[in-house]
Amino acid sequence: MNCSVDATWRRITAWLCTHSPVTAATLQRPARAEDVRAVQHVVGQPLPDDLLAWWGLMNGVDDEFGYRTAFTVPGVYMPLGVTRVQEEWASLSARPDEDCCRPGGLHLRSAGEATIGFCTALIPVCRAVDGAVLAVDLRPGAEQGRVMDWMAEAGSCRTAWTCVGAMLADTAQRLEHHYAAPETPARPGDPTIRENGSLTWA
Template sequence: MPGARRRLARVTEPVTQAWQRITAVLREHAPATAHAIHPAGPADNIRELERIVGRRLPADLLTWWSVTDGVDDRRDYRAGSLIPTHFMPLSVTRAREEYAGNAEYPDPGCCTAYGEHRKPAGEPAFPYCTALVPVCRSIDGGLLCVDLRPGQDHGCVMTWYASEGAYAVEWDDVTAMLAYVAERLDDHAAGRVPDRPESRVVIDNDGALNWGMAAN
């Protein structure tokens, strides 16, 4: 499970541009993963999720979901891991399901009955925080969530596991997350090998994308 705190500088590359770079490399080098990615779903699904969460979703997340509805994580679990080190993007419907189940167990030290939060964005929460919106899921049940709590880290992407709660900021926002993936895929396509093992792209024999030691 990821544990290192990885904070990257904010990225200004548009989400749509990063996503185009990602899908272009996947189509050529990881066709199994590319095939599993769904086109955008109904906008009503996004509005319903926003209504349930009770907070506006960040613009970059809305943009991402406007071009893709993720992967069927229950059926296409053999399609590799699009997001390091072992996460696949959720559809909006699956994000709503994950949110609804976990939001029943709010952090008593953070979440109030009035929908406010005592802890700022980026702070650990256990068992869950009702301002966390799942965007990716791993086969072992872990989530990457966008943190909608107020604070300077509003919109950051946090790791969550049932046994640990939300405990690590992985990226400053969805924009940074997708830019990171795009850069690593470009490195792979160009034959460049990153120094950090977990940043290394590995394509298995079935054409699925994996990351570093997670692929072994």
């Protein structure tokens, strides 16, 4: 999985450097190993290899001050730096979903199942300006590692991405295929370039 993430991330960064240097410049250096270990310690369980590989390549973007030009994945979600992941998880986990979370790190629902509240086994990895997050589902089950979409008003639901690696592969494919034919009108989910040169998604 690591090699796949490495190759996919090279495709994404190469595209950004060519088509949106201003967005490429918002990517932060690889996460520090001690910060990653701190997240794992707080969460209390191993993190997926593809997520660890991604953090080994970049440490998110500044989602508070650099959001106007920051790199985003489809849906306009900004990757969180590892320290921000820990902060976001602690904040959202303060009131765990009573219909799923149980003492001792147990959960009544399996990976990929929807929740109303925030499940403590969801690790936020990307955030939108409106507060919605993309989170990796660490609950046991066949879909462990799936990327979930969570909003305070709607709870969590499955995305089409089975894992972080799939999310990055989809991002790379959308970037490359749409701009292989730049005369094609943008459809929902297609990449577009703003007037300031930054990447966004239709």
